[in-house]
Amino acid sequence: MSEIEDIFRFVIVAKLTEEQVIKIVKQIEKQIEVIKAFYHTDEETIFQESALYKVKSNSLFEQRQIQNVIKKSHANIVTVNPEFFVIEKTGFRKETEQLYNDLAPYGLLQFVRSGRISVTKSPMQITHILKEFSK
Amino acid sequence: MSTKPTLSNPKGSITGAEAIVRSLASEGADLIYGYPGGAIMPVYDELYKFQDHINHILVRHEQGAAHAAQGFARVSGKVGVCVATSGPGATNLVTGIADAMIDSTPLVCITGQVPSHLLGSDAFQETDIIGISTPVTKWSYQITRVEEIPVIIAKAFYIARSGRPGPVLIDITKDAQFASADFSYQPCTRIRSYKPVPPTAETDLVQAAELINQAKNPMIVWGQGVILGEAEEEFRAFVEKSGVPAAWTILGVSAIETAHPLNVGMVGMHGNYGPNLLTNECDVLIAIGMRFDDRVTGDLSTYAKQAKIIHFEIDPAEVNKNVEVDVAVMGDVKHTLAAIMPHIETKTYPEWLGQFKELDAIEFDKVIDAEINPTKSGLTMGEVIKTINANSKGDAVIVTDVGQHQMIACRYAEFAQSKSNITSGGLGTMGFALPAALGAKMGAPEREVVAVIGDGGFQMNIQELGTIFQTQAAVKIVILNNDFLGMVRQWQQLFFDKRYASTEMVNPDFIRIAEGYFIDAKRVTEREEMTAAVAEMMKSDKPYLLEVCVEKENNVFPMIPSGASVSDIRLE
Ligand SMILES: Cc1ncc(C[n+]2csc(CCOP(=O)(O)OP(=O)(O)O)c2C)c(N)n1
Ligand SMILES: [Mg+2]
Numbered sequence: 001m002s003e004i005e006d007i008f009r010f011v012i013v014a015k016l017t018e019e020q021v022i023k024i025v026k027q028i029e030k031q032i033e034v035i036k037a038f039y040h041t042d043e044e045t046i047f048q049e050s051a052l053y054k055v056k057s058n059s060l061f062e063q064r065q066i067q068n069v070i071k072k073s074h075a076n077i078v079t080v081n082p083e084f085f086v087i088e089k090t091g092f093r094k095e096t097e098q099l100y101n102d103l104a105p106y107g108l109l110q111f112v113r114s115g116r117i118s119v120t121k122s123p124m125q126i127t128h129i130l131k132e133f134s135k
Numbered sequence: 136m137s138t139k140p141t142l143s144n145p146k147g148s149i150t151g152a153e154a155i156v157r158s159l160a161s162e163g164a165d166l167i168y169g170y171p172g173g174a175i176m177p178v179y180d181e182l183y184k185f186q187d188h189i190n191h192i193l194v195r196h197e198q199g200a201a202h203a204a205q206g207f208a209r210v211s212g213k214v215g216v217c218v219a220t221s222g223p224g225a226t227n228l229v230t231g232i233a234d235a236m237i238d239s240t241p242l243v244c245i246t247g248q249v250p251s252h253l254l255g256s257d258a259f260q261e262t263d264i265i266g267i268s269t270p271v272t273k274w275s276y277q278i279t280r281v282e283e284i285p286v287i288i289a290k291a292f293y294i295a296r297s298g299r300p301g302p303v304l305i306d307i308t309k310d311a312q313f314a315s316a317d318f319s320y321q322p323c324t325r326i327r328s329y330k331p332v333p334p335t336a337e338t339d340l341v342q343a344a345e346l347i348n349q350a351k352n353p354m355i356v357w358g359q360g361v362i363l364g365e366a367e368e369e370f371r372a373f374v375e376k377s378g379v380p381a382a383w384t385i386l387g388v389s390a391i392e393t394a395h396p397l398n399v400g401m402v403g404m405h406g407n408y409g410p411n412l413l414t415n416e417c418d419v420l421i422a423i424g425m426r427f428d429d430r431v432t433g434d435l436s437t438y439a440k441q442a443k444i445i446h447f448e449i450d451p452a453e454v455n456k457n458v459e460v461d462v463a464v465m466g467d468v469k470h471t472l473a474a475i476m477p478h479i480e481t482k483t484y485p486e487w488l489g490q491f492k493e494l495d496a497i498e499f500d501k502v503i504d505a506e507i508n509p510t511k512s513g514l515t516m517g518e519v520i521k522t523i524n525a526n527s528k529g530d531a532v533i534v535t536d537v538g539q540h541q542m543i544a545c546r547y548a549e550f551a552q553s554k555s556n557i558t559s560g561g562l563g564t565m566g567f568a569l570p571a572a573l574g575a576k577m578g579a580p581e582r583e584v585v586a587v588i589g590d591g592g593f594q595m596n597i598q599e600l601g602t603i604f605q606t607q608a609a610v611k612i613v614i615l616n617n618d619f620l621g622m623v624r625q626w627q628q629l630f631f632d633k634r635y636a637s638t639e640m641v642n643p644d645f646i647r648i649a650e651g652y653f654i655d656a657k658r659v660t661e662r663e664e665m666t667a668a669v670a671e672m673m674k675s676d677k678p679y680l681l682e683v684c685v686e687k688e689n690n691v692f693p694m695i696p697s698g699a700s701v702s703d704i705r706l707e
Contacts, residue, residue: 026452032274032294093485130327 004126007035011047013116014039021088036129050110052078053103054110060085069102080117084109089130139165139188139204145318151281152177155185158288161320161448164216166207166577168192168200170429172220174260175247177312179554191608192577195598197224199570201231202596205240206574209557210532210582212365214295215240221247222260225306226267231304233271236314237561238386238602239363244292250310251279264306273301281314283418286322293323294627299364299450309427310656323578335466335474338474343421343445343462344478350419350443353379354410356402356431358422359386359560360449366469367391367553370423373472378483380491382410383419384425389550391506399491403431404695406540407501411441411693411701414439416490424468427457429455447471484609487642501706502692507547513686514662516543516615522666523585523613524549526673532557532575535605536568536592539621542691549587554579566595569612573599576608583611583673597648603678604652611672612680614645617687625690654679663672 004008009065012028014021021039028037057080059066075089090097096113142160145153155178159167169191171179171376182191194200197219204215215235219228233241250259253615268275274294278287284307291303337347347353356375361370367390372393374381380399382388391398400407403415412419421449425431432438435457446453446460447468464471506517520543523531530552535541550556557575559567572586593614603610606622620638627635655677659668665683672679695704 023452023456027456027458030450030452032326032329 002126004130005020007130011116011118031075036126038120038124040118044122045118045120047116048090049093049096049114049116050090051086051099051113053089054084054097055087056107056109057081057083059083059106066103066106067107069099073099074100075100102111106130137451139471140514142185142188148315148317148586150177150313150315151284151307152181152183154284154316154318155283155288155307155317156181156185156189158285158320159216160185162214162288162292164214165231166190167216167218168194168203168207168574169245170197170200170220170224171309172224172247173222173223173529174262175218175224175245175250175311175312178218178245178247179307187487192200192216192573194570195594195597195601197227197428198230198566199573199596199599199602201228201235201242201244202243202564202570202600202601203577204242204244205567205575206229206534206557207236208235208240208573208579209380209578210554210584211578212554213578214243216243216245218245219247220260220694221264222262225264226262228476229267230305230562230566232268232304234559234562234564235302236273239300239359239558240302241295242302244297244302244304246306246310247303247312248277248306251308252310254279257394259642260537262398264304266379268304271302274306275306276304277306277308278311279308280431280454281311281316281501284311284316285318289321289323290326290636293326294630296330297400298329308503332467332692333405335464335471336676339464340460340471340475341478343464344475345381346443346445346462347421348478348480348482349664350379352413352417353377353419353421354399354413354417354485355379355381355421356384356410356414356425357364357381357387357390357423358384358425360447360468361387361390361576362553364449365470366424368692369469369472371395372476373638374480376476376506377479378482379421380410382407384428384431384560386556387425388545389553389555389607391525392551392554393549394551397488400495401489401546402701403428404433405691405693407495407546408498408704408706409433409491410695411695411704412494412655413490415441415700415702417442420444421447421653422447422458422460423472426450426453427679432457432701433695434698434700434701435476437702442677478577498693498706501527506543511514514660514665514683516540516685517547517691518662519549519613519615519669520544520587523587523673526670527583527585530580531555531585532574534558534568534575534586535586536566536588537563537622538589538592539617539625539689539691540587540589540615542622565592567588568592569596569602570599570602572610572612573603573606573608578608584609585611585613585673587613587615590614590620590640590645591620592617593645594642600649600652600654604654609677610678612678613669613672614644614682615688616642616682616684618642618689621689622691624688627691628688629694630696645680645682651678653676654680656682658682658684660684672701
């Protein structure tokens with residue numbers, strides 16, 4: 001999805017030299033369906049990852065400290081039922097990792113983390129580019 | 136120009152299969168190559184009905200269909216078309232598609248697919264050909280709805296031929312072939328997310344011209360881009376006005392004639408001594424429609440480091456990919472070479488050109504003379520090519536396979552007109568030449584087509600003798616038989632202490648095989664008979680196979696060892 005109907009935005013994280021990234025961007029852009037590929041450094045973007053943590057419900061009640069862990073981490077409780085509860089945390093990698101480490105002692109039933117989503121700090125002229133393409 | 140009758144528009148709705156055939160006809164694809172099977176049978180049924188409009192050539196293996204379509208495309212400048220069934224039919228095309236991708240050949244490949252309700256069920260002859268072909272196609276698409284057929288086929292032809300050409304694969308489920316819809320064909324002229332030709336910046340043209348005008352020892356290396364862009368005239372004008380010595384990559388040869396005074400020969404692993412050495416001496420290197428393949432550049436860290444580099448290129452992804460350039464002139468060379476002309480000064484470089492000639496003389500004494508004028512007993516590949524030249528006057532289309540014979544043929548064949556050298560360059564696909572020669576002969580029936588093939592590669596698509604027999608396409612087949620996978624044997628000799636692991640072949644009687652297909656054939660082993668045999672072959676107006684038994688353990692020189700610098704080119 002993106003802010004424009006029928007246009008999809010993909011975020012790919014590449015840990016490479018700038019020279020290598022430029023080559024990859026050109027190869028991606030060469031794909032017929034790709035409208036435009038950009039590359040940015042971390043500093044030029046706002047980015048986040050989302051993580052879900054599934055924990056046994058009894059630990060929530062039997063081990064009071066876990067409530068502090070959750071509160072301190074600014075995570076949200078998504079669902080609670082007699083068997084388990086699910087916490088969602090969106091943030092930087094080190095924040096979701098911190099929560100992972102904090103919850104691990106209580107027994108994580110499942111853990112999953114999304115890829116990076118990001119937006120650029122400076123405007124990205126997609127609409128303008130689309131107009132150019134339509135000429 | 137198509138000689139086929141024009142198709143009138145259908146009344147009412149038609150089947151997807153008919154829509155496919157009508158779409159092909161609308162694109163002027165009146166000659167296609169293929170092989171039938173379950174998932175493509177509705178299309179074959181329509182091809183039967185439309186045989187006045189489309190000539191379908193039944194090959195003997197789908198790989199042959201892809202290579203034949205390539206040969207057709209390369210000689211004619213048109214889009215080659217091949218058709219195959221699902222599963223093994225589709226996978227058999229893949230080598231040819233990959234070859235077309237890396238050598239920028241426009242192809243549209245149509246494959247049948249199992250009905251859409253069976254997709255993903257491991258149905259009989261189901262393969263994910265889109266998944267398999269994605270990395271080796273310019274574009275691929277699976278059609279499951281009949282309505283999409285004309286739109287997608289129009290897009291396929293547009294993508295295949297525009298910009299930097301390449302292969303496109305369209306996979307069509309059998310239910311979409313059976314279903315019906317209204318039909319009207321609109322050629323595609325634009326795709327929102329696809330800019331085939333990047334804009335040319337005037338400043339780049341000016342900057343490039345300045346570098347060229349100020350150069351003391353400039354050199355051109357041109358590639359297939361000149362031919363693909365049909366920019367031969369613009370290129371010639373540029374070379375002649377600038378006076379810059381011009382060398383070619385193996386796919387670029389024939390864009391200007393071999394005999395042109397500024398044509399200084401071939402670059403790369405088995406290229407000529409002069410242009411390879413002087414790549415590292417020139418002060419400005421002008422690359423035109425070429426992509427700095429590693430077989431051309433050798434070790435990149437020692438490639439033309441002293442030179443300012445200008446790159447005329449249509450594909451932005453090729454710029455600074457292998458070699459960092461100083462000025463990139465983006466765009467179609469037909470346009471950019473014309474546009475730079477007013478900025479270019481008329482010049483000559485007699486002394487610099489003299490350096491090419493001196494090195495050429497050294498190469499002649501050490502390598503070329505013995506190859507094309509041998510005095511020792513035992514036929515050389517070079518003298519056979521020289522004899523072909525003498526008979527063809529440089530007007531033949533030379534189709535080569537892969538190996539020593541390919542390098543010798545490309546080094547020594549003389550060309551008088553463009554689109555005359557058809558070889559598998561980037562992929563180096565053994566088995567390419569026999570089907571490609573068939574396609575070339577059908578794409579340019581008025582021209583002499585000579586396929587130069589090794590004894591190894593000949594046996595990789597030997598079955599296409601059947602197609603040549605059935606079509607009676609008058610292809611001249613020259614097998615340069617050294618009873619070895621010669622090029623690999625050469626490397627074993629030079630780099631693996633002569634351990635000839637699995638490179639010596641006990642060959643069949645090629646003449647009897649040709650006779651089995653009722654193709655005229657002759658074997659020669661002696662110099663005296665060779666000249667007459669080549670002349671006899673060239674005179675024939677039918678398919679003809681000439682086997683020349685050459686020296687078994689000759690090597691191709693010069694040679695830049697793999698990964699070495701162009702300066703380390705060896706003459707022996
Ligand atoms: C399909 C394929 N398999 C393997 C190779 C590796 N290869 C390159 S040249 C060569 C030998 C070719 O032998 P032959 O056709 O007899 O030609 P010669 O070199 O003897 O002239 C081989 C095996 C290849 N290029 N293509
Ligand atoms: Mg051989």
